[in-house]
Every structure is written in C-alpha cells, then in structure tokens.
Amino acid sequence: MVDPSALAAGGGTRKHTQYPYVTGTSVLGITYKDGILLASDTLGAYGSTKRYKSFQRLTKVNNCTVLGAGGELSDYQYIVRLLEELADDDFCMDDGHHMKPAEVFSYLTRVIYNRRNKMDPLWNSLVVGGWYAGKPFLGSIGMIGTHFTDNTVATGFGNHLARPILREKHRPDMSEEEARALLRECLTVCYYRDKNSINRFQIARVSAEGVDLGEPFALPTNWDHALFRDPAAHAVGTW
Amino acid sequence: MASATGGFNFDLVERNELLQKRGMQGPGFTKTGTTIAGIIFKDGIVLGADTRSTSGSTVADKNCEKIHFIAPNIYCCGAGTAADTENVTGMVSSQLELHRYGTNRESRVVTALTLLKSHLFKYQGHVSAALVLGGVDFKGPHLFTIYPHGSTDSLPYCTMGSGSLNAMSVFESGFRDDMDQASAVELVTRAIRAGVYNDLGSGSNVDICVIKRGSVEYLRNHQYLQGKTYERAHPMVIKSGNAPVVAERRFDVAQYVEVGPAPEAMELS
Numbered sequence: 001m002v003d004p005s006a007l008a009a010g011g012g013t014r015k016h017t018q019y020p021y022v023t024g025t026s027v028l029g030i031t032y033k034d035g036i037l038l039a040s041d042t043l044g045a046y047g048s049t050k051r052y053k054s055f056q057r058l059t060k061v062n063n064c065t066v067l068g069a070g071g072e073l074s075d076y077q078y079i080v081r082l083l084e085e086l087a088d089d090d091f092c093m094d095d096g097h098h099m100k101p102a103e104v105f106s107y108l109t110r111v112i113y114n115r116r117n118k119m120d121p122l123w124n125s126l127v128v129g130g131w132y133a134g135k136p137f138l139g140s141i142g143m144i145g146t147h148f149t150d151n152t153v154a155t156g157f158g159n160h161l162a163r164p165i166l167r168e169k170h171r172p173d174m175s176e177e178e179a180r181a182l183l184r185e186c187l188t189v190c191y192y193r194d195k196n197s198i199n200r201f202q203i204a205r206v207s208a209e210g211v212d213l214g215e216p217f218a219l220p221t222n223w224d225h226a227l228f229r230d231p232a233a234h235a236v237g238t239w
Numbered sequence: 240m241a242s243a244t245g246g247f248n249f250d251l252v253e254r255n256e257l258l259q260k261r262g263m264q265g266p267g268f269t270k271t272g273t274t275i276a277g278i279i280f281k282d283g284i285v286l287g288a289d290t291r292s293t294s295g296s297t298v299a300d301k302n303c304e305k306i307h308f309i310a311p312n313i314y315c316c317g318a319g320t321a322a323d324t325e326n327v328t329g330m331v332s333s334q335l336e337l338h339r340y341g342t343n344r345e346s347r348v349v350t351a352l353t354l355l356k357s358h359l360f361k362y363q364g365h366v367s368a369a370l371v372l373g374g375v376d377f378k379g380p381h382l383f384t385i386y387p388h389g390s391t392d393s394l395p396y397c398t399m400g401s402g403s404l405n406a407m408s409v410f411e412s413g414f415r416d417d418m419d420q421a422s423a424v425e426l427v428t429r430a431i432r433a434g435v436y437n438d439l440g441s442g443s444n445v446d447i448c449v450i451k452r453g454s455v456e457y458l459r460n461h462q463y464l465q466g467k468t469y470e471r472a473h474p475m476v477i478k479s480g481n482a483p484v485v486a487e488r489r490f491d492v493a494q495y496v497e498v499g500p501a502p503e504a505m506e507l508s
Contacts, residue, residue, distance in 0.1 A: 160404035164433035165412060189411040193404065226416050227279065227395035234379035235349045235393075 016120035020072035022046050024057045025196045026158030027068035027127045028186055031136040031151050031172055032179035035207030036129040038068045039183045041191070042216055043198045050198060058204045060211045062087055065101045065130035066204045067108075070156045071143060072123035079108065079122065101130025101137035101206075105147070113145030125155035131206045154186075157194040162186035176205070188219050246361050272440020274402030275305060275316035276430045277371045278414065279395045280423035283380045283451035284373035287427035288316045289402065289435050290460070291442035298442065302460070306448045310335050310346040311455065313374030314448050315355075318400035319367040319387060327368050331355055348374040348381035352391060360389025369399045375452050402434025402441040409433045420449060428462055435464055 008015065028039045044052030057076070058068045061083050069076035083104065090098050099107075105128040115122050126141040140153040152166040165186050174182070183203060191197050199219060205212045227233060275288045288305035291298055307315045307328035313335075317324025331354045335346045352372055359366055370385040384397045396414045398406040409430040418426065424447055434441040443465050447458040 157404075160437075161408040164405045164408050164437045167437065168429075168433070185412050186408075189408045192411050193407060225395050225414070227393070231393040234381055235347075 016118075020075075020123040022051065022073045023196065024055065024070040024073055024076070025194055026154060026156035026162065026190050027057065027070050027125065028155075028158050028162050028166075028183060028190075029068065029127045029129050029138050029140075029153040030166060030170055030174075030179055030183065031138055032174040032176055033172070034176065035131045035205055036066075036136045036138050037176075037179050037183055038066050038127060038129045038204045038206075039187055039201060040068050040070070041187070041197050042200045042202055043196065044073050045196045048195070050196075053198060053200065054216070056202065056213075058202055058213060059083075060204075060213060061104055061130075062090070062098045063210045064132050064206060065099065065104050065128065065137075066206050066211055066213075067104070068127040068129070068204070070125045075122040075124050076126075079111070079124065079126070082111065083108075100132045101128060101139075102132070104128055104130070105137070105139040105141070105149070109141050109145060109147045112141055112143065116144045127153050127155060129204070129206055131208060134208075136206075157197075158186070158190055161189050161193055165189065184219055188221065191219065191221065246363060247365055272402075272438070273305060273318035273400030274398065274406050274431050274434025274438060274441040275318050275371050275400050276398040276403075276406045276410065276427055276434075277316065277373045277382050277396070278410065278418075278423055278427060279373075279380050279382050280418040280420060282420060283375045283449065284382055285420075285423045285427045286314055286316050286371065286373050286448040286450070287431045288446045289431055289441040290444045290446060291435075291440070292321055293440055301443050301465075304446065304459070306446050306457070308332060309351050309372070310339070310374065312376055312450060313346060313348055313351050313372070314450060314455070314457075315351070315373070316371040316399070318369045318371075318403075323366045323368040324370065327355065327358060327366060328370070330358070345376055346374075347376045347378065348372065348383070352381075352383050352385065355385050356389045356391050359385065359387060364388040371397055371399050373448075373450060375450050380450075398430065398434075400434070400441065402431075402438035405433040405437045406430035420451075424449065424458075424461075432462070432464065 022044045024044060030037055038058055040057045042054050042056060043050055044055035055073060058066055059080050061067050086099060108126055108128065112122055121143050123143050125143060128139045130137040138153055139147060139149040140155065141147045151172055152170050154162040169182055180203060187201050191199055200216050202216050203214045272293045273289060277284060277286045286306055290302045292300035292303040305316055307317055309315050309328060309332045315328050317328060331351055334354055335351060339346055355370060359368060364387045367387050369387055372383045372385060374381055382394060382397060384392045384394065384399055396410045413426050427447060428445050431445045444460045445462040445464065447461040449456040
C-alpha cells in the first residue's frame, strides 16, 4: 500500500521544489565601530519580470538582530514566521531574555541544513546581523547549510561585485557615515551590473540603540561618460 | 580542419562520440580562467591582465603573458582557451603586418577588430576566445571587447574573463572620463588585483600595457602579487664554528688504511 502523500497527481512520484519562483537578489552586510549595517534592494523578481518593487527583504527579528534574505521569497517569509514564533515564546516567557544574534544564526543554520538533508531545501541565502554585549555579529547561511561569520558578507551577485570592494575598503573601526558610504558604493555597482535589481534600496542598522530598518532610498547613477554617449566617436560606423 | 565553405568540419563528431563511449579520452585544453581589463584615458589606452593559466584545477603556467601583440600601436588581451587566443591574435597580427607592407600605413584598430570578429563568427563560438582589443591610431584611442561568437562592444572601460565581475566593480566605482596616466594605471592595477584576490581562476601577477600615440609601455609583471616572502639560499652556506662541540673522539685511521699512488687515468678517446 503506497502512502498517497508520496504520489503526485497522475501517479508519478512527488517531487520537491526544484527551482525558485519569486526571488530576491544580493544582500550585503558589514560591521562598523558601533554596530552592523545590512543592505538590500526592495525587488521581488518573477523570473525576468520586476514584479514586486517594494518587497522588504530585511526583517527585524528582535531588538538586537536583523535578518536579510535573497532567493525564494516565500521560503523567506516562512523563515520569518518561524522566528516570530520563537520571539513570541520569548515574550510570553517574560524573563527579560531574548534571542542573541548567534542563537538566531545557529537556529537558522539547523533549519536550513535539515531541509537540505530531506532534499527539499529552503531556497535562500540568508544574512544574520546583530549587536550583542558590545560586539557586532554578522553571519551568512547558504541554501545547503554552509555557514560562516565574517566582518563583511555578500550573497548572490554581491559575491562577485561587492566583495572585492568590501575586502579592499572595509575596516572594523569605520564610523557609521563611512560604512554607509561604502555600502552605497557597493549597491550602486550591484545595480549597474545585476540584471535582477532596481534602484530602490534599504539599509538596516543594528547598534546599541537597537534596530533601525531605514527608509527606502534611491542612489544617483551616472550614464554620462563621453564614450557611452557616442561610442563611435573615434571610428564612424563602428559599434 | 576548415572546410572550403568556412567554419569547422564536424564530420568526425559521430565517430568521436562512439570512441568516447568505448573509453577513449579526448584531448584536454588549457584554459585561461582570467581577469583582463582595459580603459581609455586622456592620452590613450591602458590594458591589464593577470598571469595565471589553468588546466582544470591545476595552475598550468604561473606567469603567462595574456597581453598579445597585434601591431606596434595595437595590443589585445585574451581570455578563454589559451591556444585559441594565442593563435587568433597571432594570425591577425601576421595579416596586419602584410597589410601594412601593402598599404604603407599604420594599422587601424577597427581593422584588427573586423578581422577578429569575422574569424570568430565564422567558427560560431567554437573558437573560445574572449578578447579586449585596444590601440591608438590616427583616428584616436579605441577599446573594444570581442566575444567568442563574434559580437563586439565599443566601451570606455571593459573587463572579460572569470574575474570580470570583480574587476568591473572596481571600474564602476572608480572610472572617470579623461583620467591621467598614473590614475589610469592605478585603477587598472586595482581592478586586476580584485580579480586575482577574489577569483580562483585568476592569479599570480599583474601585467599592464600603456598605449599612447606613438609609444607603447609594456609593463610586464608590473606588480608581483605572489612573490615568495622568503627564499632559501642554494647552496646553503653554513659558517664553520656555529655548532658547539659537546664531545670529541679521535680515531687514528692510518693504522688500518694504506695510501698508495694514484691509478692511471681512464682512456676516454
């Protein structure tokens, strides 16, 4: 007798998620002197279509932790629900304790790795950022459970576009202005060279004062190079 | 094996597939997982390239030259299959030299461009050469990218190869119109360095080529990024008197050995 939940309509075997549908692109994260900053754009893309243009991909988990996600956005919303359930438990316990960023990171790693082992992954690249006991926390989790912490993290296209800039210019003792300027530089490059992105970003800050998700903003772009305006300036008819 | 109608002759593909099913291993090829880049600055062109050539996961050549000579005023960086980039640029360089003898004029960059793209298009992408072509002729500075299928772009700054995104991020944040030579060389070096440090297919050192009207500076190994910090001297010279003498025992060998005259030398002729 075959378990009907293992069968698909039409009699074949049931398959799990093979590919993502509504996706988010890169998430960037850096530490600075007094906290951490996470940045992402606000696009939920449906393949090549820019379907949801104000999708918040950064969430406040509690007063000291922020989660950012790229990849399948429905899986991200499910993860946020799991974390909300944990936060509710903490609230009801009412003992003054809340989840530390490292705990959120550890929990999400186990959840993601467990799903990977069932060959039914949550198709996300997650960034967990937080500030606890006077120290910053910044970690990255891949969809198969690969996880690590570092002073700078980047997912998706940010791996190739933002990481070289971050590795060259980041210092752990930057001020908030310098850190924001560095992230804006990386976000501009990601917008120029990542097809699935829009010019609407959000930067979340976690510091001793708590979590500030920030208002969405746009960045100035420059398309005005002389040879962009006239590529055939030196050789008429070329392209 | 080009056919008379142009392009590759694929008649043996079926035979090769049959042989591979029976266990024959086809020949491999050396690729250049690469970072190459070029920009136009106030007085001309700066081209840059890393120097790592890979064969699968092995580094085949730690210090290869990826900036190829096309004409005295035109150079070309190549990414993709090393044999393809070397031969295609060599072929076009020879054709241009003959053309210079025939026309008695300096070669133009668009000539090199057209020769390269026509050749690559004829082979429909099977010649795996992705090129950054730059030069200065009497019409001004030119910078082009050429893709393996034969399409080209004319750009003020461009990058190709596996490290191209890493290098492009440096260009997008640092490029300005009409830079001076020092800033331009510094920017291209930074871009190639971004590829070397952040891309596994690129590595070793940075080559730079500065082309201006009437002059070319080929800065081979402009930056050593993987020089050895310590190199052992060979042969080792150990000064006598360094080791402390703890104990001493003397053997008189003369009692056991007879020293005789030297033997006759061997006949060698």
